[in-house]
Structures are given as C-alpha cells and as structure tokens.
Amino acid sequence: MSRLFAKWYDFFMNPLEKKKFKRIRKELISKASGNVLELGSGTGINFPLYEAAEKVTAIEPSQHMIARSLSKLKKSFVPIEMVQASAEELPFAANTFDTVVATLVFCTIPNPEKAILEMKRVCKSEGKILLFEHVKMENRFLSTLQDWLTPVWKKICDGCCLNRDTINLLKVHDITILKMQKYYSDLFIFVESVNKKKV
Template identity: 55%
Template sequence: MLEIGSGTGINFSFYKDVSVTAIEPNPFLRKTSYERAAAAKTPIHVMEGNAEQLPFSEQSFDTVIGTLVLCTIPNPVEAIREISRVCKPTGTILLFEHVRHENSLLGKLQDFLTPIWKRACDGCHLNRDTIHLLKQEDIEIIEINKHVGNIFITVEARKKQM
C-alpha cells in the first residue's frame, strides 16, 4: 500500500495487517510521520518524495491512498498520472479530499478565498475539481461519498481497464 502525502502520519494508526510505504515532501511533517510510523502496529516505511514523481516501478501497489493531498500538490494532474502508473491494474485508489462546491455561490467564494488560503495553508487550493481531474486521467470512479455540506468527498476508484 502507498500513502501519498502522509503529512504527520495521522492515518498510520488505522492500518492493520498491511505493509505501507508513505511519502511526504515536507521535512517538518515527515519528522512526525517517522515517529508515528515507529509506533504503528504494522510496518510503515516513510520516505521523502512527492506524488508528481513517484520513485516506484509501474504497478507496484495494490492500493494508493491520499488524504487531503490533491488540493496541495502543485501539479495534481501529474500526481494522478503517477498514482495510476504505480497502482496495479486491479488495484484501488482511495482518496479523502475537499473540493470545489457544486453550488455556484459557494464555489465562487472558494475561488475568491483560494489565493489567500494557498499562502496561509502550504499551497492548499480550496477550489480544486478533483473528480473532474480524476476522470480526465482515465480513472474510473467506483464510489463517491460527500460529507460536511458536500465540501469533503471520499472516493474509491481504479484505473480504467483498457
């Protein structure tokens, strides 16, 4: 299993009976990830890396997970391509993201706030249309669940079978 943008490793306590490789580009967050990985009940290998250039061979992982990460990645399209590349054809892509709201007024508010928010929150874009980005990169959406007024989504997806 690969976790992209592990941040502080907050997810590590949820992993059971699986080997995890976690990448995190931010050295400050990665430091805490190392500590949480050491305390985890499953093997977790934390390493420096970014999702736009994954240092793994094609079809290396059964599952790729991202939690509130595609909003911050500078080039989310390239990250999605890399996720697809390293995920096995029968693998699963699991994401938890915040997205641009479907309501035009709320979406415009997110558009307005994003430049300020990006500076304050490590490059985070409030208004990314993650579902559109996934679909344009031939990712098959299996299930989407919306949360907290449709601002947050969970996505189960996989590479489209050719």
Template identity: 50%
Template sequence: MALNRFPKVYDSLMKPMEKLKFGNIRRNLLEKAEGHVLEIGSGTGVNFSYYDQADQVMAIEADPMMREKSMEKAKKVNVPIEVIIADGERLPFADDQFDTVVATLVFCTIADPDRALQEVRRVCKRNGRVLFFEHVRVDRSLLGRIQDLATPVWKRLFDGCHLNRHTLQRVQQAGFNITKIEKHFMNIFYVAETRNHKGREFT
C-alpha cells in the first residue's frame, strides 16, 4: 500500500475492529479524559466523538492528510477541538499545561517513543491523568516471534507501525504511575490508566 494512500483508507480498514471491540474500548477509556486534554496522534479523529467529559481538546497529528480528515470530524462534535501539525517527540506546549493526555494506537509509529513519553510527562500537569490504548509485543514465544518477523513488512504497509514494541514497559520505565491495566485480544492490546507523578524536572 502506498504510504500516501494510508490516510484515505484508514477508517475503512479499521471499521470492522472499531465495531467489534475498539469503539467500546475507546468510549470506556476516554470518558475519563477531563479538563484541558491533549491527544497525541489524532489520526483521522476517531476519538473525537468520545470526549464527553472534556472542556477542550488540543490534538496533534504529524500527517497533513490525517489532520485534514480529523478536522472534518472535529466540526461534528460539541467539545472544542483544535488539531495542529506536530510530532510527539517535540510537543509545542508549555510545561504542566494539560489535565489529561490521551494516546491511542500511536506509540507503535512514533520514531522515538521514549522521548515522546518524556514530552508527555513534561506537558501534563503533576498528578494529571495519562490514558493509553496501545498494542505490544506479547510474551508468548511463538506469537512474539511472528510479530518480530512481520514487523519490517508491516511498517512499510501501515505507516511505520511496529507490531513488536514493548510499549507498556516503556510507559512504566518513563515514570508513570499505572493505576489500572486491561488486556485484550490475547494480550496484544492493552489499556492503561496512569498518573503523572513527576519526580524531577525535564529539560
């Protein structure tokens, strides 16, 4: 699949999974997003209809075509949503700005996920809520090995998506206080509710 076609077909590709399971996962998670919310990697804006408890949402998206599609969805919801071009490793926001940060199925594509997690910690308020819905490399040897073997081709087909990242471990190592974890689909997907207990300053 050509890279520039991916934003055009993303919603169609994901529609079966959204109807089967992902939609409910997003709804249950994002009802906890309150106050001034930052979304990392809004994609086509699939989360926007679930921000019922938010006062306002600032969303970043690195792909201009994805941003364009997400802006169309932003016009159809009641919560004020702004979408800007930016990437997760260099968030253009002041320290301690957001009450909640949301990341759904995005850390698989970020080039430097550790740097992005530190940026999330920086811009999220002390004890602010950070909500993750991601997929990870599983511990089981056979399935994990299949993920390893498939990732090089998968990245080329699906906009840089890594099937075999240990994202949950990275979240823990970054210093977030995980308060709740749910696992889905043979532990490939997980939901993590965390708090940003800052212990040091970030530069």
C-alpha cells in the first residue's frame, strides 16, 4: 500500500466515519471478546473501541498504515500488539483466537478466499467472526456498475475492489452467519458469525 494512500485515507473517510460508520464500528467491536485478531487494522481506527477484549493482535501488511496507526494505539484501553503480515499468510498457530475482526478489509485483500481459510484456521471452533465490509450489491444494474468501475477504482484506491462477494465466501466456507445488517441499500454489511470447524 502506498505512502500517499495511507496519508490521505483518514481524511477521505472522515465524513463517513464521523456519522454512521463510527456507530457501526462501536457496535461490532463491542462484541469482540477474549483473545482477538484484527485483520488489516489500517490506520488503527478500531483501536480505541476495544473494551471487552483481553488482548488484540492487529495485523497489517502496509508499513505506511502501521506508522499512521501509532497515535491511535496510545488511545486503546486494552493491550494491542501490531504485527506486519498479510491476511493470506497469518503467522499464528491454529485455534489461537476467540474472535476475529475485519472492517473494510476484504475489498483490498488480493486473495480473499485464502484469507478466509486462514481466518478459519486461526479462529477457535465456535469462535466469533465479526465483519463490516462493502460488498457486491444485489441490484443487477448496481452490481454491473460495480463490475464496470472496479478496474479503475482499484488503481485509484490502492487495490480496493467494489464487487467482492464476501457474503458468499463466508457461506461456502462453513462460517455461520448469526446476524447481518445492511446499510446504504446493501452496499455495506455488518456480519456477526460463528466459525464452524469440521471434526
């Protein structure tokens, strides 16, 4: 991820974050408990919101984003360890985490299916998986527009894909969705789910 994108990310997201997104994030993060893994922690916007967690391990592949997150790290109420790593290759043993959190992350992961499998591996059986993502819309016209815009959008927004079908990825990999809320029609989703592992 580029230094320029990391520098301006919070500035461009601020109008959304100050309104609905902050409320959504707070509700999502309030459900994160025990030993927590956050995928793609970015500029650390979730760090001050953790209260019920015992410890948070935050992974982020971009050194530029990590540098931008240090100020928010100081505002956290729980211990947070930052690790530079990708979601597709998590440097943790299986069944390590009670909760996995991802917010506006799966749109930029180069191989989202591999990241889902890694997330399942390191999350305990019956552990919580909490997501806030933007996804491919159900409306045919709008989803086609997303497909059309994605190649250009990826270049402008450092790899962000507008048309990721994240909900379907969860379902095909035995992640049981307990609660799902949709925002801005169905462009953004809030998902509370459970990691089901085959015995």
